[in-house]
Amino acid sequence: MRKICVIGVGYVGLVTGTCFADLGNQVVCLDIAEDxxxxxxxxEMPIYEPxxxxxxxxxxxxxxxxxTTKYQEAVPNADFIFIAVGTPSGVDGEADLKYVRMAAESIAETLTHYAIIIDKSTVPVGTGDSVAEILIERGKKPGVDFDVVSNPEFLREGSAVYDFMQPDRVVxxxxxxDAADKVAQLYLPLRCPIMITDLRTAEMIKYASNAxxxxxxxxxxxxxxxxxxxGAxxxxxxxxxxxDKRIGRAFLDAGVGFGGSCFPKATRLFLS
Ligand SMILES: NC(=O)c1ccc[n+]([C@@H]2O[C@H](COP(=O)([O-])OP(=O)(O)OC[C@H]3O[C@@H](n4cnc5c(N)ncnc54)[C@H](O)[C@@H]3O)[C@@H](O)[C@H]2O)c1
Structure with missing residues (x-):
């Protein structure tokens, strides 16, 4: 049984942690929001999701x-640590990474043995390297104490459990x-295509898909x-x-535009 810690019990964290538990893993979901x-x-559920x-x-x-709310309880026992904290739009519209940095600092302070740190939050290209830097600055050695993997999340609110369990692909x-291969093992029961890339390419796939x-x-x-x-x-x-198969029907519904937690950040990045 694999031991997983999911940091940030928002939409993505709760779905990720619960689905991994349902696949037979031992999961601890951690959030700093005590209530x-x-x-x-x-x-009691903080969100509604079928x-x-x-x-x-x-x-x-x-x-x-x-x-749990305690890093000391969750991190030392975990082999896989997913970061799924919020990355809200900052003052200029870019992703505010303060929660990702806080989570990385707390992991560094409580890590006692090798673990793979997996970033599921939607983050700009280069954030995985920054997370590694935070751990290195606190005396942890890459490849010995930790590795960082980017695992962007593509689920949709309203069909999040289905999207997790039947993804088009896992990136x-x-x-x-080797670290990416180990994370791939977690997804093997889903029998879906798994694409392994370098860190920055995975981060870019998420932003480019959203854009x-x-x-x-x-x-x-x-x-x-x-x-x-x-008059058409x-x-x-x-x-x-x-x-037309080259075009496809998805995302061709005219309406009020787009919003949510991911699309605005991605378009802002490509405009800057
Ligand atoms: N909601 C979606 O549909 C969706 C889809 C794909 C990707 N994403 C991305 O996934 C990430 C998470 O999104 P969400 O909607 O689940 O966010 P959310 O705001 O619902 O939840 C984030 C949680 O992280 C917690 N948190 C913040 N700092 C923390 C810390 N240092 N330690 C522990 N917990 C901490 C908060 O208390 C909160 O409960 C974002 O980057 C978002 O862009 C969201």
């Missing part, structure tokens, strides 16, 4: 899923390919405006375009 952890311990409440209950009962980027999807939404909205002026039907235009 959130207390509620989870009482069986199927998640039942999955949490099942794995808590099976004693594969635990919740793993690492400086040390591409945001571009499709912006594009179809522009086409909708032109349709309105010219945008729904049929999108349907007709989407039947």
């Amino acid at each position: 959130k952890i207390e509620k989870l311990k009482r069986g 199927g998640l409440e039942e999955l949490v209950a099942r794995n808590v009962t099976a004693q594969r899923l635990h919740f 793993l980027g690492a400086t040390n390919p 591409f999807l945001a571009t499709r939404i912006s594009f179809i909205n522009e086409i909708a405006t032109i349709c309105e002026k010219l 039907d945008i729904k049929e235009v999108a349907a007709g375009m989407g039947m």
